[in-house]
Amino acid sequence: MDAPCTETGNKRKRETANQQENNSQEKRDGKPFKFRITGIPMRDKVRTLFYQVLTTTEERKQEKQKPIHVTVEEIEEELFKSCDKETGKDYQERFRSLYRNLKDAKNASLREAVLSRTILPKDFVVMTPHELANPELKKEREQLRKESIRESKKSVDTQTFSEEFQCRKCGLRKCSFFQMQTRSADEPMTTFVTCHHCGNRWKQ
Ligand SMILES: [Zn+2]
Numbered sequence: 584m585d586a587p588c589t590e591t592g593n594k595r596k597r598e599t600a601n602q603q604e605n606n607s608q609e610k611r612d613g614k615p616f617k618f619r620i621t622g623i624p625m626r627d628k629v630r631t632l633f634y635q636v637l638t639t640t641e642e643r644k645q646e647k648q649k650p651i652h653v654t655v656e657e658i659e660e661e662l663f664k665s666c667d668k669e670t671g672k673d674y675q676e677r678f679r680s681l682y683r684n685l686k687d688a689k690n691a692s693l694r695e696a697v698l699s700r701t702i703l704p705k706d707f708v709v710m711t712p713h714e715l716a717n718p719e720l721k722k723e724r725e726q727l728r729k730e731s732i733r734e735s736k737k738s739v740d741t742q743t744f745s746e747e748f749q750c751r752k753c754g755l756r757k758c759s760f761f762q763m764q765t766r767s768a769d770e771p772m773t774t775f776v777t778c779h780h781c782g783n784r785w786k787q
Contacts, residue, residue, distance in 0.1 A: 637685065
């Protein structure tokens with residue numbers, strides 16, 4: 584079967600062009616990734632994984648506005664540079680830590696910050712495991728803080744206010760008190776008084 588010469592020629596040219604493109608791009612779902620490959624298999628694998636973890640199907644569609652492949656290239660480039668341009672143990676361990684955190688559904692804020700470049704690639708690759716986990720930890724700490732405020736408010740509510748006590752510091756009778764057995768059971772309880780005007784505390 585002989586096709587006309589020119590068409591075959593054009594086709595060959597197109598195929599050659601495609602071939603070259605394929606050589607410089609990894610393929611996935613039949614569509615090429617947009618980032619440049621480095622020729623070092625380990626580095627290209629890392630770029631592919633960073634790309635996959637940072638993109639959803641929707642995000643890949645929006646790539647014209649949001650060039651994720653540029654961020655991916657920069658992340659891998661900075662990671663490579665920060666590991667003395669070696670793809671050894673340091674590079675691989677650092678990659679795994681970054682990747683794990685990007686993939687963690689609980690750490691969506693990190694992923695968002697990397698995508699929006701609130702955290703720049705050069706800063707991202709040198710983040711410690713603690714810093715990487717921070718958004719989640721921060722949330723937990725915030726939760727604990729809120730709970731402790733709630734608890735302390737609750738304890739104010741259950742404290743007894745009494746005009747019986749006069750603050751020696753400010754002279755007002757805006758005190759609450761609670762009693763506790765601090766010594767042996769047969770002795771009277773100790774009364775702890777807090778002035779809610781000036782914060783003065785004493786026991787009697
Ligand atoms: Zn007072």
